[in-house]
Amino acid sequence: MENTGxxxxxxxxCNQEFxxxxxxxxxxxxxxxxxxxxxxxxxxxxxxxxxxxxPSAGHFFGTDNFGRDxxxxxxxxxxxDLVIGVLATAVPFLTGVFIGLVSGYFGGxxxxxxxxxxxxxxxxxxxxxxxLIVSILGxxxxxxxxxxxxxxWREYAKLSRSEVLVEKNAEYVQAAKVLGFxxxxxxxxxxxxxxxxSSVVYGITDIMLCMLTAAxxxxxxxxxxxxxxxxxxxxxxxxxxxxxxxxxxxFPGIVLMLTGITINVFGSSVSRMMKQMHxx
Amino acid sequence: xxxxxxxxxxxxxMFPVLIVISFIVFxxxxxxxxxxxxxxxxxxxxEETLAALRAKMGLDKPFLVQYxxxxxxxxxxxxxxxxxxxxxxLSLFLEKSVVTVSLTVLTAFxxxxxxxxxxxxxxxxxxxxxxxxxxxxxxxxxxVPIFWLGLLMLMLLALRFPVFPVGGWGTSFMEHLHxxxxxxxxxxxxTMTLIIRNIQxxxxxxxxKDYVDFAYSKGLSARKVTSGYIMRNVLVSTVTLLSIRxxxxxxxxxxxxxxxxxxxxxxxxxxxVLSRDYTLVQGLVFLFGxxxxxxxxxxxxxxxxxxxxxxxx
Numbered sequence: 001m002e003n004t005g006x007x008x009x010x011x012x013x014c015n016q017e018f019x020x021x022x023x024x025x026x027x028x029x030x031x032x033x034x035x036x037x038x039x040x041x042x043x044x045x046x047x048x049x050x051x052x053x054x055p056s057a058g059h060f061f062g063t064d065n066f067g068r069d070x071x072x073x074x075x076x077x078x079x080x081d082l083v084i085g086v087l088a089t090a091v092p093f094l095t096g097v098f099i100g101l102v103s104g105y106f107g108g109x110x111x112x113x114x115x116x117x118x119x120x121x122x123x124x125x126x127x128x129x130x131x132l133i134v135s136i137l138g139x140x141x142x143x144x145x146x147x148x149x150x151x152x153w154r155e156y157a158k159l160s161r162s163e164v165l166v167e168k169n170a171e172y173v174q175a176a177k178v179l180g181f182x183x184x185x186x187x188x189x190x191x192x193x194x195x196x197x198s199s200v201v202y203g204i205t206d207i208m209l210c211m212l213t214a215a216x217x218x219x220x221x222x223x224x225x226x227x228x229x230x231x232x233x234x235x236x237x238x239x240x241x242x243x244x245x246x247x248x249x250x251f252p253g254i255v256l257m258l259t260g261i262t263i264n265v266f267g268s269s270v271s272r273m274m275k276q277m278h279x280x
Numbered sequence: 281x282x283x284x285x286x287x288x289x290x291x292x293x294m295f296p297v298l299i300v301i302s303f304i305v306f307x308x309x310x311x312x313x314x315x316x317x318x319x320x321x322x323x324x325x326x327e328e329t330l331a332a333l334r335a336k337m338g339l340d341k342p343f344l345v346q347y348x349x350x351x352x353x354x355x356x357x358x359x360x361x362x363x364x365x366x367x368x369x370l371s372l373f374l375e376k377s378v379v380t381v382s383l384t385v386l387t388a389f390x391x392x393x394x395x396x397x398x399x400x401x402x403x404x405x406x407x408x409x410x411x412x413x414x415x416x417x418x419x420x421x422x423x424v425p426i427f428w429l430g431l432l433m434l435m436l437l438a439l440r441f442p443v444f445p446v447g448g449w450g451t452s453f454m455e456h457l458h459x460x461x462x463x464x465x466x467x468x469x470x471t472m473t474l475i476i477r478n479i480q481x482x483x484x485x486x487x488x489k490d491y492v493d494f495a496y497s498k499g500l501s502a503r504k505v506t507s508g509y510i511m512r513n514v515l516v517s518t519v520t521l522l523s524i525r526x527x528x529x530x531x532x533x534x535x536x537x538x539x540x541x542x543x544x545x546x547x548x549x550x551x552x553v554l555s556r557d558y559t560l561v562q563g564l565v566f567l568f569g570x571x572x573x574x575x576x577x578x579x580x581x582x583x584x585x586x587x588x589x590x591x592x593x
Contacts, residue, residue, distance in 0.1 A: 119297075120301065123297065124531075124565065124572065125527050125531025125532075126528070127534050127535070128530070128531050128565060131550075131561075132305075132561065132565045134553065135561045139553075208423060215427075216425065216426070216427055220427075220534070235431065242435050246435055250432065253424075253428030253429075253431075256425050257423050261423045264422065264423050
């Protein structure tokens with residue numbers, strides 16, 4: 001009964017933006033899971049008889065310098081980019097929220113140490129820090145993940161910590177303490193559900209930011225290995241030919257931007273719905 | 281006098297942070313497997329020069345002693361020589377910083393120049409069609425891959441219609457300026473939308489304040505109220521935002537400089553990473569940290585000039 005009520009409440013608060021953006025997102029996810037449904041060509045297959053052809057009915061986005069179908073590469077790239085966005089966000093989300101919760105709740109020495117680490121990591125621009133770590137570990141996708149995981153947690157830690165500081169003085173926390181619940185139970189079962197929202201909202205936008213960062217790193221040659229159809233890497237592949245084959249670089253950029261806008265709109269509509277549902 | 285004392289104290293406080301930063305940079309470089317001497321001199325180095333460098337760096341001594349040696353060299357502003365470019369890291373940095381500093385300044389200039397009138401207009405005339413336009417533009421500019429937009433601009437405005445150079449830095453001042461216009465415009469877009477929204481919000485906020493009503497009832501002209509009351513209050517939050525963004529712009533310079541083939545610090549860092557030039561990367565990352573510290577200091581100092589209510593302690 002309570003669940004049906006919640007569901008009804010959820011649908012009542014659905015706004016237009018949420019419906020449209022989640023439908024598009026669903027389409028993008030479908031493309032990522034079943035790319036073969038959307039294209040006839042293999043993204044790696046070279047065709048020496050169809051080099052650098054402009055967009056046509058046969059090749060929607062044209063072909064590149066190896067005669068590979070650009071549309072097909074963009075379609076197969078959806079999975080690569082989406083996985084990057086989600087993986088690069090999920091790990092910092094978990095570690096950051098955990099660090100923020102623990103240091104905000106316990107305070108004292110743990111908090112002081114964590115906040116100093118945070119201050120020092122913010123002394124470097126995000127991109128520079130990522131590049132430093134990639135240069136230590138070597139280029140490649142796995143190391144780029146590690147770099148983003150090591151740097152990306154700071155926003156989540158800041159967000160959840162600042163909310164825990166307010167929430168830990170709330171009455172329900174005091175009540176839980178009086179009842180003799182353990183710190184872990186209070187922190188993760190009582191406080192966490194109340195403070196995790198802003199991190200979730202930030203995390204949705206962060207998927208887009210991570211996709212852009214990873215695409216930028218691949219563009220500079222610090223990300224995915226060469227034939228992988230990643231959008232940033234495809235843009236980089238088309239770069240030497242941009243004077244006469246504009247289509248190679250243009251289309252993956254448009255798709256990357258539209259995916260980013262969709263994720264952004266989805267994130268802001270989710271945050272608005274959360275505010276409405278909690279009457280804030 | 282108080283300001284001088286504050287600035288002096290802040291500079292003193294920078295030293296412990298610098299030491300920590302140097303420790304992180306040094307420590308992280310030591311995480312790379314292999315012999316640092318081989319890495320610094322390259323594969324072709326002879327056994328004698330390697331042995332000499334090992335002795336000089338104290339590689340046979342414990343980690344902490346090595347670190348102290350590094351700290352001593354850093355204090356003397358000696359960051360070693362680039363392995364790949366065979367030049368001192370500091371002189372390379374100083375040479376290339378002209379490009380990056382001009383790029384960053386021009387980018388900040390563009391963002392402020394365009395966003396101030398737009399943000400003010402949106403703030404004073406309320407949230408209408410214009411406000412919606414600003415928020416949709418900001419949605420686009422935060423989601424657009426900046427390196428791609430740069431390439432697109434190059435294709436359009438340098439190759440198809442040759443208004444701007446395809447890349448590079450040129451030789452004369454006018455050529456420098458000419459080659460910086462496109463990259464700084466592209467780089468300023470995301471900052472611009474942030475500042476517009478921020479100015480809009482703070483103008484709306486300040487307009488509600490009693491002292492604005494009071495100023496009007498004193499009979500001050502709208503122009504005086506805008507410049508003396510609203511503008512000054514908006515400036516403080518804008519400067520904060522801009523200083524945060526400038527840190528981001530410095531990081532973003534790696535991407536922008538790579539797209540527009542500008543020979544700045546960002547390109548230098550990328551060269552360092554791609555050619556596995558560890559001395560160069562180590563020195564540049566440390567110097568990036570120093571720049572961020574200095575920018576933060578300048579921001580804090582500027583508050584007291586912009587807002588007399590802020591006292592520096």
